[in-house]
Amino acid sequence: MSGPVSSLKERLEAQFAHAWQRRGALAWALTPLAAVFAAVSGARRAAFAAGWLKRVRVGVPVVVVGNVTVGGTGKTPTVIALVEALRAAGFSPGVVSRGYGAKIGRPTPVTADTPARLCGDEPLLIARRTGVPVWVSPDRVAAATALCGAHTDVDVIVSDDGLQHYRLVRDVEIVVFDHRLGGNGFLLPAGPLREPLSRRRDATLVNNPFERALPAWPNTFALKLEPGDAWHLANPALRRPLAQFAASAGAAAPGQGALTQESQGALRVVAAAGIGSPERFFATLRAAGLAPQTLPLPDHYAYATNPFADVSADAILVTEKDAVKLGAWNDARIWAVPVEAALDHRLITLVVEKLRGRSSA
Numbered sequence: 001m002s003g004p005v006s007s008l009k010e011r012l013e014a015q016f017a018h019a020w021q022r023r024g025a026l027a028w029a030l031t032p033l034a035a036v037f038a039a040v041s042g043a044r045r046a047a048f049a050a051g052w053l054k055r056v057r058v059g060v061p062v063v064v065v066g067n068v069t070v071g072g073t074g075k076t077p078t079v080i081a082l083v084e085a086l087r088a089a090g091f092s093p094g095v096v097s098r099g100y101g102a103k104i105g106r107p108t109p110v111t112a113d114t115p116a117r118l119c120g121d122e123p124l125l126i127a128r129r130t131g132v133p134v135w136v137s138p139d140r141v142a143a144a145t146a147l148c149g150a151h152t153d154v155d156v157i158v159s160d161d162g163l164q165h166y167r168l169v170r171d172v173e174i175v176v177f178d179h180r181l182g183g184n185g186f187l188l189p190a191g192p193l194r195e196p197l198s199r200r201r202d203a204t205l206v207n208n209p210f211e212r213a214l215p216a217w218p219n220t221f222a223l224k225l226e227p228g229d230a231w232h233l234a235n236p237a238l239r240r241p242l243a244q245f246a247a248s249a250g251a252a253a254p255g256q257g258a259l260t261q262e263s264q265g266a267l268r269v270v271a272a273a274g275i276g277s278p279e280r281f282f283a284t285l286r287a288a289g290l291a292p293q294t295l296p297l298p299d300h301y302a303y304a305t306n307p308f309a310d311v312s313a314d315a316i317l318v319t320e321k322d323a324v325k326l327g328a329w330n331d332a333r334i335w336a337v338p339v340e341a342a343l344d345h346r347l348i349t350l351v352v353e354k355l356r357g358r359s360s361a
Contacts (some may be wrong), residue, residue, distance in 0.1 A: 013298065017071070018185040020192040024089035030190035038187050041164075041195065043243050048166040057146040057169040057264030061156050061355050064170045066163025068199060069192040072249075072276020072299050073178040074207035074323065076122045077225055079160045080351070082174075083130045085348045086156060091355070093133075094154040096143040097123040098161060107137040107146035116325045120158060121300060124324045129338075140168045156355060164194055172354050174202040176223065178277050179208045181215065203347055203355065208282065221344040227284050230317060230335040233326055240335065242288040245269050245315055269293070270313040274301030274322050281319055284339065292317065301325075308333070 019026040047053040065082065079095060086093045091132035099120030102108075110119045110127045114330045119136050127134040133151045137143035140162045148154055162168060163175065182193040202323055204224040214220050230245065232238040245267060271292040273281040278296035285292055297307060303325050310314055316333045318326070 001053045002174055016189070017192075020070075020186070021180065021212060023186070025188045027184050029184055031186065034190035035186040037189070038196075041187075044193075052266075053167070055169050056093045056141045058141065059148055060154060061171040061200045062159060062168060063156065063172040063174065063355070064159045064162050064165075064168075065174045065176060066159070066161045067176050068163065068197065069177065069180070069182060070188065070194065071192065073176045074205075074223055074225060074280070075161060075176050076125060077339050077341035078174070078176055078205060078207075078343070079127055080129050081343050082348075082351070083126075083132055083158055085343060086158070086352070086355075088176075089348070091156045092153045093156045094133040094135070094144075094147045094151055095123070095126050095130070095158050095160055096140050096147060096162070096256055097126070097136050097159070098138055098140070098286055099123050101182060101302070102136050104138075105135060107135050107139075107143045108137055109147075109150065110134040111277065117302075121321050121324050125320055126160065128324070129320075137171075140165045143182055143317060144168065166361065172203075172351050173206060174203045174351075175199075175201045176205045176207060178206070178280060179212060180277070182204070203350055205343075205347070219347075219350065221347050224342040225280075225284060225339040226337040226342060227288055228340060230337045232332075233318075233323060233329065233334040233336060234332055237275065242285065242290060242337070245317065245335075246289050246291075268312065268314045269317065270295055270308075270311055270315070271317045272297060272307065272322065273319050274303075275299055281337075285317065285337070297322075303329075 011029055013183050048055055065075050065079050083093045101208045102120040103118050110123045114129045123134050123136045133147055135143040135147040140159055144157050182197045187193045204217050204220040207223040229239040229241050269292040270280055271285050272295040274297035282294045313333055315335055317335050317337050320336050320338050
């Protein structure tokens with residue numbers, strides 16, 4: 001199934017995403033620009049390292065969960081799982097985020113009722129899933145400072161992205177990759193890398209639903225995203241195991257939330273995802289026994305237009321990141337599939353020990 005008509009920007013992004021996976025003619029042609037990018041970004045990093053540009057410590061330890069590549073890799077479920085792990089370890093975490101596409105001019109708190117268009121889809125999802133204080137701002141130092149001022153019980157900040165926001169002093173850096181890893185290994189715009197793969201970090205997570213071998217990097221762990229029961233967009237209290245959406249389960253009557261075995265034909269399931277790598281979501285559903293038609297959408301798709309208007313389906317499965325932008329839609333076919341990130345206990349131990357000031361093994 002093809003997606004909605006893409007804008008020029010989206011088509012170019014797709015072309016570059018493909019080119020960045022190999023060292024082809026386009027990648028090599030852009031290497032002079034990549035050299036310029038490397039010089040400028042390297043000089044900026046060196047300026048912060050030398051103290052020529054000021055770095056700010058916000059008063060509590062900071063854990064940055066980010067990536068060195070362009071595009072989504074699974075940071076948001078990692079942040080949610082890390083917040084829960086820190087809470088279980090006795091910490092009181094808060095979260096700061098840029099808020100992609102957020103229409104804000106100053107540090108702003110995010111609640112479960114904040115419209116996604118104002119704060120961004122990822123901060124809203126984190127706020128709803130965790131219940132911890134979440135603040136957004138293009139300036140993460142300002143966001144963290146405001147959060148700590150408003151919530152004096154918070155004793156650790158988790159930054160959703162912000163690896164390149166060097167002004168914010170951080171105590172732990174976690175870099176998240178997906179199955180694409182570093183692509184062709186080139187820096188922007190010849191490749192997907194914002195920084196060299198060799199950049200220092202405390203731990204690496206690889207979100208890999210295709211179960212490829214992990215790279216032999218220090219402190220590298222697999223990131224497992226496990227899907228939960230889908231919840232109905234119009235009635236979030238209504239939940240269904242993914243097995244009920246298998247093609248052999250039968251079709252739901254149009255406009256009804258329940259799935260029945262007595263219907264006449266096979267259930268027509270479409271999976272849609274507006275994340276960095278939609279194929280990761282589709283692979284997760286296939287691993288759960290589904291064989292849906294797929295509708296990939298651009299990352300952070302705004303849903304200004306309805307991509308499902310002409311979709312023939314009995315059930316449409318979307319990610320929770322998409323679902324937070326669809327609350328006002330009256331389409332009984334839409335179900336959101338939550339995912340839980342299973343973090344390696346060794347990673348959690350590493351983070352907790354660093355936060356408590358002990359050296360990790």
